[in-house]
Amino acid sequence: MNNIKIKNLTKKYEKNKSIKVLNDISFIFEPGKTYSIMGPSGSGKSTLLNLISLIDSPTVGSIEISNNKIKSNNKVENDLIRAKKIGIIYQDKNLLSDFTALENVYLPNLLISKEKQKSIELAKKLIKKIGMSSRINHFPNELSGGENQRIAIARAIINNPDIILADEPTGSLDSDNAKLIFKILFNLINKNRIIIFATHNRYFANMADCKITMNNGNINVTNASI
């Protein structure tokens, strides 16, 4: 079963004083579904997404992806899991500035396939799908914010990930571009895939099958059908 199980996740940051950002959170994300995460600034949305993307590790608790328990100290293996299974989109600065749009999209695939021509063809196909073919040789600073995000989505999905994580993917966009990005994101739903996005926008959050609201280190879950 291609799900994500988080069990008793607690995340503390020890700076001058210890702060508990996540407090004993357990949840199962199911394939084929979309999940939105809302909550005030500082409530732990990015922290939770960074744990699921295996970029950061919990203070207490565990994460299982497809029934494999993640070993947080095994960076090499976790980097590989992320490369193969997880596509990530941030609010901005997703793309490598010294590489063109096409290069940004095909590079993550080349790392896995080692077949450059195939990776390039696949990247071109994805870029065409999102209507960006006329911009493949542009560098990120030669693209608009919305175009950057569209290329970031193509980059995130080139390895056909089972999991897509988007942390405020439209946080820097106007409403027309934001709608376009969410339209593309929701077109990526398939029965094997889990899509989780954090947003401050209630309208987009309500489009998800399941809404997760974070507050004081805890989550509150509402299903779309309720």
Ligand SMILES: Nc1ncnc2c1ncn2[C@@H]1O[C@H](COP(=O)(O)OP(=O)(O)OP(=O)(O)O)[C@@H](O)[C@H]1O
């Ligand atoms: N590396 C860190 N060291 C110490 N504290 C941190 C660190 N990263 C995050 N925090 C703290 O953890 C809390 C949660 O941060 P997080 O980025 O997860 O919030 P968020 O819900 O994503 O907020 P926003 O909506 O503004 O993006 C904040 O209070 C933040 O100051």
Ligand SMILES: [Mg+2]
């Ligand atoms: Mg955040």
